[in-house]
Structures are given as structure tokens and as C-alpha cells.
Amino acid sequence: EAQVTQNPRYLITVTGKKLTVTCSQNMNHEYMSWYRQDPGLGLRQIYYSMNVEVTDKGDVPEGYKVSRKEKRNFPLILESPSPNQTSLYFCASSLSAGIGELFFGEGSRLTVL
């Protein structure tokens, strides 16, 4: 089954404790992206990757890092999480940048205390 898988789905952590949210897709998609969703602010893009080893900032990249060493994986790294990064995070992928529909993961709800 074609899917985008995120882990963990739920996480409560404390300020400053590094964490990684993994994202994996099984559709051989070139393009992958991370979004965060907050009440009243909608979905905002954090980072995106056009292909392996090619990443770029979205609208709200501060406090996040990403890497794209393999085509299928696009982890989101919070080096020193802060409470303002409490949010619902979505990973998405598409066959290629600017082409076709985006497939979204089920979301990762992160709480930083």
C-alpha cells in the first residue's frame, strides 16, 4: 500500500531534549516536505527536499533541521525543542516537485513542556 509513514505519532518531551521525527515513503517519490499545523495559523511549510541531498527552507524553518540521505526518508530534527514547537507535524511527498498530488502522512503530535 502506498503510504507516508511518520513516527512517533505522539510525543511529549521537555525543552532542550533533542528529538527526531522520522518520515518514510514507499512510492519512490523525489519530493518530500514537512509542515506544521497550529490553530488559527493553518498548515505552514517547514522544509522541503526536491531530491536526495537537496533540501531548502520553507516558511518556518527556524529551530528545525532536515536531511535527505536516502530517497525514501526525510527526518525532521529538533536539536533543542522549545514550547513554541508544540504542534501537529505532517510529512508529505509527491512524485516530483511541482507535479501531481501530495501524499500526506497521518501526522505527529508533539508537545514540548
Place this chain on the structure above:
Amino acid sequence: DAKTTQPPSMDCAEGRAANLPCNHSTISGNEYVYWYRQIHSQGPQYIIHGLKNNETNEMASLIITEDRKSSTLILPHATLRDTAVYYCIVRPEGKAAGNKLTFGGGTRVLVKP
């Protein structure tokens, strides 16, 4: 900044057609109209997209005006499971344009029995 304007909410009777409007008066010639929906806090789900011709798939129909400044998503026979937030997005096609989706506020659709 979102390039689309949608009503914040609308109700629809189960079994009836739901017509969701979207204004995109500044759309460019190479920009497509995409529709996604988000059920509760799940990942957004692709519905349909089009450039200038009307489109239909198993989920919905998309009617784009001749001047392309607005469009309507039609859910032909709404069911309770269609209750969701519906997002209308304009996006340039092609790799050079990247793949940044800007989600606006969407329309919260409530299908009532």
C-alpha cells in the same frame, strides 16, 4: 500568503450535492487549482485538481470559470464522512516552480443527517 479565498464554513444535507466555492482572482496562467480536505486532524487528502477545463473523478467534480478567477468543488452526494475542512490551493506546475503549497483557512464543511 494564501492566494485563495474561501467561505469559513458551510453546512450541507446528507445525500445532497455540496458546492464549495473558491476565489483565486490573481491566478497565473501556469497555476493549477488543487483541492484537498482534512478530516479532523488527519493528514490532508488530495481530492482533485485542474488547470482550465472542468475535471471529474470518483470523489468530486471541479468547475473552473472561463476566466479562471474562481472555481467550485462539487461533492455530488455528500455523506457524513465528507465532514472536513476543504482547502483550495493554487500552485504552479513544473519542477522549476518547486512544490510549496500555501494552505489558507479552508472551508469547514459539516454534513448533517
